[in-house]
Amino acid sequence: MEEKIIELISAGLKDLYQITDVAIKIEDTKKEFEGDYTFVVFPYTRITKLGPEQTADALGKYILEHSKDISSYNVVKGFLNLVIADHIWNAFLHEQFSNVSYGKTQFGKGKKVMVEYSSPNTNKPLHLGHVRNNLLGWSISEIMKFNGYDVVKVNLINDRGIHICKSMLAWIKTGNGETPDSSGLKGDKLVGKYYVAFNELMKAEVAQLVASGISQEEAEKQAPILKEAQEMLLKWEAGDEETMHIWEMMNEWVYAGFELTYKRLGCDFDRYYYESNTYLLGKKAVDVGLSKNIFYKKDDGSVWIDLTADGLDQKLLLRADGTSVYMTQDIGTAMMKYDDEHCEKSVYVVGNEQEYHFKVLKLILEKLEVGNASGLYHLSYGMVELPTGKLKSREGKTVDADELIEEMYESAKFKTNELGKTEGLEEAELHHLYETIGLSALKYFILKIDPTRKMVFNPEESIELQGNTGPFIQYTYARIKSVLRGYNQQINYSVSELFLLKPEKDLLVLLYKFEQAVKEASLVMSPAVIANYIYEVAQSYNHFYHECSILREENEQVKQRRLAMSQLAANTIKNALHLLGIGTVERM
């Protein structure tokens, strides 16, 4: 429809004013005014030599004469508001109302994209920050799939490095052979406990050193337990048997724990990468870079790249002791990823604190000519903060993912029971209901916010189930399904020339824009576009529901139309919620 209008305006400008070769832009008409699309004529008044009103009026007249699809127009100052004829909306409804995959586009057809998300460290459990990452990564993948892209979801497990050694060391020193079975703790929780323990042990040692007259900074470098961890990393890279054994055992615990959390969050992956498998490839690449003089070696043996010519600093690629760092691993991973899948685009869902890292990574890949540097895209999302301040995982001050999900579940359960809507449902159905509603509240609360922005997570607000929330949208869906159940026959809608009431038309126009939202969400990689869109749909449907009778409508044609609209709204909500990883329930 937009294209048609643009053609009309373009023809009008040419015939009336001899204006050609200009990019015509139209926008949605603001609610306060009558019309569907608006064309702003201000920029053209200089050429038309007429006032804005006259220019717009002449153009409006021209369009009305040349198209049956525009039923009327009005002019406010320099704004030409065009009203689309009802038959267009009716035809759209007729075409789409039973389309269960309504909204799908072929926008990204033939393009293959890899989306890396989650990417946890194996030394501690998943927390609120990971939750945002997981939800974003999964949702963006699904949005791109919905747009026809071939998407490979990837999880890069950071299973090696000094941080892992810290957990291992603390476990060896203080664990007394504790296991998930013996402790009853989820595997990731158990390992996380020892990561916190390490930091406490180290803190004590640092305090002691400081007491003996050494500076804080120096003490933090010299703490014996830190030295031990560093030695352990060396042993690990050398393949020391005992170290490897403990490492493998503890990682298995963590994976089992993560798996449970992923399952509950609804995240899945097509492929897993392990940094323990990719860092050697990275090291090799560093050697190649050295021989090509892209990198250089300092006297202490550490390897660097000088990026001052690119406006950046110097960056470390290998430590003086020869062990690899984050960057080394990421070079190797990028190479392996490209070898495996040959995606033209590789998206990294990683927090914005690492923007610098990815800028450097991209440059290095470019210079080394490996791993498809041009396709690298860092989807940089904002940090999650609590009303009380920032999350601090080193001190164990976080919002734990599992606990958070459980709270949402309980909240949904409490609210459902309070409303007394549990009648006739069996235990398993109830569980499913609470789970679906609780997770919807959590997911929607996080995804409705623009990913690039930092967000404040208020636990009390997040468990709200009213207003602009996931459950509100689910409720609208359940309400529609209830109406459709009440009819319980095939909807038999045929295009009629009947007049659309305002709430009907508003809803239809909004539903028509789903594809546009789907496309935009994929372009800007933002589930928030979908979330905000579907919230408007739910609001609009509820308004329509209050204003217009459906089952009680006596005019059969109108009744069928409203049923068809309900059907289309239900399909739209279901598909949109799916893109956010949110399920629907038939009643709630």
Place this chain on the structure above:
RNA sequence: GCCUCCAUAGCUCAGUGGAUAGAGCAACGGUUUUCUAAACCGUUGGCCGAAGGUUCGAGUCCUUCUGGGGGUACCA
């Protein structure tokens, strides 16, 4: 210091250079013999951080300033 992102209602957030800046929450009031009240309708609440500039038109673009977040050579 340098780089970068951000600043919109009491709170959390929307706002492709266009019209009178919008939602939700919170506060107050109303709607159910009628298709699900987790809903709907209304009231209160704004120098869009400040000052300049570009433009017919700026919350949106540019400059400066203020305040905050993040990054910045051996954590990841």
